[in-house]
Amino acid sequence: MEQIEIQNLYVSYDQHDIISGMNLSIPQGKITMIIGPNGCGKSTLLKSIARILKPRKGNIYIKGKDIRKQNSKDMARHVAVLPQNPKTPDGLLVKELVAYGRFPHQNTLGGLSAHDIEVIQWAMEETSVTEYADRTVDSLSGGQRQRAWIAMALAQETEILLLDEPTTYLDMSHQLEILLLLQKLNRKEGRSIVIVLHELNNACRFSDYIIGMKNGKIIFSGSPKEVITEDNLYKIYGINAKLAMDKEKQYPICVEYDF
């Protein structure tokens, strides 16, 4: 069974369709990345899967179940989402933020169980924010803050992770760190990860399945080796790219591009 199934999806904003008539299957246990130019609807797609946006028409199934019929807390135990530009309350500590990730697993009055604390520690270590645990989130740099948010999503301990541009504010080494971490989670634990990403080469290197969007439609989808071609890149970005393969001939790298 496919992990996420999208049928005949229409999502609109202000009477205007951003996504129209989309059909898509996102595979289980793989890293899927959605790429495309600004405004193509990638965030809209992700938010619709995450139930942040309500579609005008169509159905979305996660693990075979219609997401509109699911209990919110139940969903949150299986799907974690990290939107772009999350808001930070003033004075919130990093460790408190990461602890929020345990909310779907807690009962209303309960404090943090031993397992909760374990997961929070683990999440902070994996994202290298343990040293900031007692600092406030708003006192961190952009990149550090991003990692703290990712730690929160990890602490949610879900099999599906939806991340909207999680590496945008990170420098090269932190980008690599996060993507390697996500790859590890996928390879070791079989988590399905869906990421909206801007950096093409990172997308090619780390994804098993790439979806290219433009104007709310899917232009291509498949493994990077298959679908990242100079032709397809022109189709979605309007640029002429020069591609080469990496050392092990596993994925394409864009070595230069121009209009």
Add this chain to the structure above:
Amino acid sequence: MKKKSFPIVIGVLIFLTITIILLGLCWGTYKISLLDMIQVLLGNGTKMQNTAVFTIRLPRIMVAVVVGIALSTAGGLLQTVTRNDLADTGVMGINAGAALFVVIYIQSKGMNYYEQLSNLTIFAIPLVAVTGAALAAIFIYTLSNKKGVKPQRLILVGMGMNIGINAVVTFIQLKGSAGDYNRALVWTSGSLWGSSWKYFIVVTPIILLFYFLTLYKYKTMDIMELGEELPIGLGIHIEKERKQLLFYAVALAGAATAVAGNIGFLGLLAPHIARKLVGPSHKKYLSIGAMISVIVIVLADSISRNCFSPLEIPVGLTISFIGVPYFIYLMLKEK
């Protein structure tokens, strides 16, 4: 301001609360010294002293206490729902809605003063007040709801409602008791004049109930501060929770306004100071805010009663006199 340790803060606040309550009991036209006061509370007072304390001052202070708890908690709730620190039930017209309904109700009974009301009427007042507060809240919510409620819109609409309803309340009061501006002022600026044990009995259960219900929801409130998108990912149904929290705020504000009129600003001041002391976690700041609110209102009420004797100024005004300069000081200190 660096965060202070929680136990120290609680300790200091409990001390201050007890001190201020004792101050309020001792301070009055009929003077009772502190040592005498302790005797009175132990049951050894003279008839005059007992009357002053048990019939007049203590009930008034106890009403102030629960009103303080209610308004601070309602303020915290609104600040979370609107994600804006400037929201409270006074500013947003919810208190005003309650006051309006109570004023209409009292006048419909042909009376202008609480003291003339029958017991049944008095027991109905909090319900009337909560209804008024609820209708104001529904009105504000509906007007701000264009494809989902934006927190900023809620505040703006609320502010407009507050000004409008206050004007109507003043008008009704002046029409009903011509020239008796005092009475109108009570409702629009809040006053604890005439509080009795009856008032206390009638509103305390409501206030305590919703106070604890609010505390119970602390985690949800924490997460609602994360914006419009993330809480969904964590399993919270934002619209449903918003409505529920708004309802709690309405109940608290309604009960408080029923006995004390429209006391604005307290619900803004107390949570704000509390957050500065112990941080934004609802588990901590709600109770601290309640205590701070109690201290401020009891102190303000004592000042209102005594400083301009035999005149009494509405406690809402005194709170502004105390609160605003402090607030400005806090703002200036902010980086």
